[in-house]
Amino acid sequence: MEPTLKFFSGFAPNDLWFMGEAALRTLWISVLSISLGTVLGTLFGWMLYEGRRAATLTLAPVLDVFRSVPLIIQLVLFYNFAPIVGLNLDPFASGTVILTVYTAALVANVARGGIEAVGAPMRRAARSLGLSYWQDLRHVVLPIGGRAVFPSWVGVALGVMKDSALVSVLGYVELLKASQILITRTQEPFLILALAGAFYFALSYPVSRYATHLENRWAQ
Amino acid sequence: MISIRDLHKYFGALHVLKGIDLDVQKGEVLSVIGASGSGKSTLLYCINGLEAIQDGAVTVDGTDVHAKGTDINKLRQKLGMVFQQWNSFPHLTALENVALAPRIVKGKSKAEAREIAAKQLQHVGLGEKLDVYPGALSGGQQQRLAIARALAMEPEYMLFDEATSALDPELVGEVLDTMRLLADEGMTMICVTHEMGFARDVSDRVAFFHQGVMEEIGPPAQIFGDARSEHTRKFLANVR
Numbered sequence: 001m002e003p004t005l006k007f008f009s010g011f012a013p014n015d016l017w018f019m020g021e022a023a024l025r026t027l028w029i030s031v032l033s034i035s036l037g038t039v040l041g042t043l044f045g046w047m048l049y050e051g052r053r054a055a056t057l058t059l060a061p062v063l064d065v066f067r068s069v070p071l072i073i074q075l076v077l078f079y080n081f082a083p084i085v086g087l088n089l090d091p092f093a094s095g096t097v098i099l100t101v102y103t104a105a106l107v108a109n110v111a112r113g114g115i116e117a118v119g120a121p122m123r124r125a126a127r128s129l130g131l132s133y134w135q136d137l138r139h140v141v142l143p144i145g146g147r148a149v150f151p152s153w154v155g156v157a158l159g160v161m162k163d164s165a166l167v168s169v170l171g172y173v174e175l176l177k178a179s180q181i182l183i184t185r186t187q188e189p190f191l192i193l194a195l196a197g198a199f200y201f202a203l204s205y206p207v208s209r210y211a212t213h214l215e216n217r218w219a220q
Numbered sequence: 221m222i223s224i225r226d227l228h229k230y231f232g233a234l235h236v237l238k239g240i241d242l243d244v245q246k247g248e249v250l251s252v253i254g255a256s257g258s259g260k261s262t263l264l265y266c267i268n269g270l271e272a273i274q275d276g277a278v279t280v281d282g283t284d285v286h287a288k289g290t291d292i293n294k295l296r297q298k299l300g301m302v303f304q305q306w307n308s309f310p311h312l313t314a315l316e317n318v319a320l321a322p323r324i325v326k327g328k329s330k331a332e333a334r335e336i337a338a339k340q341l342q343h344v345g346l347g348e349k350l351d352v353y354p355g356a357l358s359g360g361q362q363q364r365l366a367i368a369r370a371l372a373m374e375p376e377y378m379l380f381d382e383a384t385s386a387l388d389p390e391l392v393g394e395v396l397d398t399m400r401l402l403a404d405e406g407m408t409m410i411c412v413t414h415e416m417g418f419a420r421d422v423s424d425r426v427a428f429f430h431q432g433v434m435e436e437i438g439p440p441a442q443i444f445g446d447a448r449s450e451h452t453r454k455f456l457a458n459v460r
Contacts, residue, residue: 124270125307125366129321129373130297139324143311218311 011186016195022178023199029174030161030203033096037103037160038153044104045111046137059108066105072166074098079170095167099160106156113152114145147218154211158204175199221245221281222267222377222410228275229262236262238432239276246376249409251419251440254429255455260412261304263429264379267410268299280377297325300370304382306362308354314341314365315350318372325373340368344398360391364398371402378402380411416459420444428452 044063047055066074079094089097118141126140127133168177179196183189222244229237237259244250252260265271267278269285269292278285283295309317318337322328328336341347344364354362363383370378380399384392396418403409403422413419419426420440427437430451436443447453 121303121305122307122309125301125303126309127293128268128270128296128299128301128303129369130293130325131321132293135324139320140309144309147311 008185008187011182011188011191015182015186018182019175019178019192019195019199022173022175023203025172026161026164026174026199027203029092029095029099029167029172030164033099033103033164034157034160036096037100038107038157040100041104041107042111044108045113046115048108048112049115063105063108066101071098071102071163072169074102075166075170091167091170091172095164095170095172099164099167102163103156103160106160107153110149110152110156111145114149115141116145117148118145150211150218151215154208158207161203161207162200222408223279224263224267224276225278226276227263227266227273227278229259229266229271230274236432237266237273240434242427242434242437244377244408244410246408247406248425249403249407249411249423251423251426252410252412252429253414253416253419253426253443253455254435257431258429259432260429261381264301264381264410264412267379268296268301270301293325297373298376299379300373300375300377301379302363302366302370302381302383304386306359306366306386308357308362308365310354313351313353314346314357317354317365318369321369322372336372337368340372341365343371343401344368345394358391359387360394363387363391363395367395367398367402377408377410380409380413382412382414384413384415414459416444416456428455430455 044059047059051059075095075098078098079089079091082089082094122144123136123140126136131139164174165176167174168180171177173181175196179192182192186192222242224240224242227237227240228235240263252263254260262271266273267280267285269290273286280295280298284290285292285295309320312320315334315337318340319330319333322336323330323333338347338350341350344367346361346364346368349357349361349365354365357365367383383399384395387395392415396415399409399411399418400422411418411423423440425437426440426443428435428443428447428449428451430449435449436447436452443452444456447456
């Protein structure tokens, strides 16, 4: 008797390893995009705060576009049209670029809010002590404003981490893409999506716990 | 010496200071009184360059505050300022609040800056509160913290902008006592104030501002006892 050809095979311990690796890729692209995006977004936020009319007319509309257009559309457009202008980026690089700009667009408003939260009287007091504009920004505005908007920033960061799942449409094998591959092979969507969810939770939860811990420490 | 010549300040179309001439000598305590909106706080902001001026000149020990080439950050180290709102840095302890500027502006070492800060906090009676965050201090204590913070830069002049106006009445005394202490030590002070008792007892001279003009300036006895200007007499009759 001929052995039947098997198209599907069940979930194996090895697959957990495969998902773990994919989770690390999710973590890597998220950490990279959130870090770069936060630096860039803080710069944009400062420009929006200081630049007044010039920034309001130029930077603000651009950021609005990135904030308003669904991320999946940005990813597909960028990945497919970048080669036309000579940019041959792999899925990881394309994903990182778009996630970074997307993070920056969200962080810009957070950062501007942080600077506004410090207030003119506090900054005048700092300047009256002889602090230069940049010393005031570094030693007074950054720590005070940063703490004021830290919860909003954590929200943005966790959101971007979850949104990084969309990079799967470009073929980058992060957590969601890995899950889709496994589902196709094992035909066990329930189990695998639950596992993927657990991985995302395991990535987010420590961050949000640590954030709460910091906020409590600052609140004393 | 602080020397102000024909100082004009506008906020948009609003003419806030209309040609002020004033000299303040080393060691002098000058109180500036007058109704809200008379331009007295703005005068202080113009002295340390926190506000630009439209005409005239302010010089501090011969340095033009508003000249293009002036290193304003350096000049401000000479001019301590205390505001109506104390503006403590909430993320730093009392000691760190005071040590910040000596450390980053003057480049003192961390240990040196902390030593200066501890000394100044002792000076204003906060020696017990070195490691306390401002949130746990009363308004009066925070205002004394602000005074210590300014003193830590070893200024030659102190500018007080209604330093007691935002305080609960029972906390005003401790801040005024600290200001008296500084005056007794020979600090040069310009105090914009609504505390007439302080102005009378502590100042060498009192200036009365009315609608952007310095109506009258003279020793406290003259201003409080024998004011020449009708506006001054009217103002003093109302605040008492």
